[in-house]
Amino acid sequence: MRDRGIQPHTETYNSILRLLDQLGQHETMFAILTDMDATGVAPDIETYNLLLHSTRFNDLDPNVILVRMDAAGVERNAITYQHLIISHIENQNLEMSLQLIDEMSSQGIQPTLHSVEQVVDLATRFNFARLAVDLAVAFEEESIRRLPPVSWMKMLACCAALHYVEGAEHCWAKGVVDGLASPDEGVCIDLLNVSARAGRPDLATDVIRVLTKIGVVLREHHLAPVLEAFMKSDRLKDALATLSLMRHHSIAPNETTTEPIFRHIIASVEEVDKAYYILEDLKNDGKAIDISAVNVVIRASVELDDLQRAVATYRECEKLGVIPTRDTYYYLLDACIKSQHQALGEKLYEQMKQAGLKPDSEGLERMIMLSLTQSPYEEAFYYLEEMKSKTSDVPARVYEAIIRKCVVSFDPRWKVAAEEMQQRGYTLSSKLLRFISKGDDAETEEPASDFPVPGPTSESRHAEQPWGGT
DSSP states (O other), X not given: XXXXXXXXXXXXXXXXHHHHHHHTOHHXXXXXXXXXXXXXXXXXXXXXXXXXXXXXXSXXXXXHHHHHHHHHTOOOOHHHHXXXXXXXXXTTOHHHHHHHHHHHHHTTOOOOHHHHHHHHHHHHHTTOHHHHHHHHHHHHXXXXXXXXXHHHHHHHHHHHHTTOHHHHHHHHIIIIIITOOOOOHHHHHHHHHHHHHHTOHHHHHHHHHHHHHTTOOOOHHHHHHHHXXXXXXXXXXXXXXXXXXXXXXXXXXXXXXXHHHHHHHTTOHHHHHHHHHHHHHHHHTTOOOOHHHHXXXXXXXXXXXXXXXXXXXXXTHHHHTOOOOXXXXXXXHHHHHHHTOHHHHHHHHHHHHHTTOOOOHHHHHHHHHHHTTSSSOHHHHHHHHHHHHHOSOXXXXXXXXXXXXXXXXXXXXXXXXXXXXXXXXXXOOHHHHHHHHHOTTOOOOOOOOOOOOOSOOOOOOOSOOTTOOO
């Protein structure tokens, strides 16, 4: 062009700069600027932006370009700031990136989509969930462009991990509902935990929908948070129905699963009754009732020292279409122990065995404790022998309870129990030894409850007494 006397113009130089940029010849690009100065061609904004981009790959300080721009009176645009922001992002400098975003806002320049994506990504990597979400929301409010679902999914994972529920809900709507992206199971579990803590059952149920969609086999740790979320939002009926849903997915709800319901209904007997009436309503609606739902009502009745209500609920099991489990009977035995009602306890114990539920060591321990509420308490020794025949691991608390009962009853058999306890490797605590020697902490026995129980009273069922009589 020079040989023919043709003067290159700015676009000519910009074309050469773009080509050098594509070829990775970034060291050569600044020489083009020198040539432009020599020929008197004024660089434009594109020239400076291309040179700024090259500074990410060479040793040239971006400020050199910025000074030239300011001296030439060329105003920065969104691409200029994009190159500066990306440079700071690559250096993990979130603060400077945000300062540039603020500077753009003050000058009325809207950041590019790529700039915002990169800043949001760095913010989530630094666990600034709220900052990332606020920046993304502000960008979309002012721009017609939208962040891609992948950016919202990154923010979603960050919000879930940090228990930022408002941000999680917004990111879920933008990334999953609108963007049709699918989070992995780990993110979903975090979201379920967030939903449970914040009482967001709608979010929790939608997460379950997505888990099912991506082929995850539902387990207790997936559905238990849904139940807790229902309880946090005071939706007891939905929480009780969730127990049946869990059973439908071959998940056996346990005491830990029903703990949120239990904590809610032990507030008063009215809440216990409300829970029971909900079970009746569910049954009348043709919905299946899970035995764990009945058990939690019984357990709450026991906690409120309402033996009559606990037994009445137990007697409605057939009407509700459920079969009592071992836990059902154990909660009722706990109530009998608290009320010192041995006759009822013996009857329930027999009903449990008739139902084909063989008592384990926990059941035998309860029968021992129930017997020790009485005087005489010979049955306790026979249950102890039965426990020893079933397991070699008799808890120390069982021996301690027997020892304490014998001591306050002036029964010398405490020595046999203490010796056997030591033979099993247990050590008599200093508190127990003081109790034995001085009778400290001795408790006054209370009379048995007057709760009416049909049928014969409990009598000794054994011909021999291996521990001897009192």
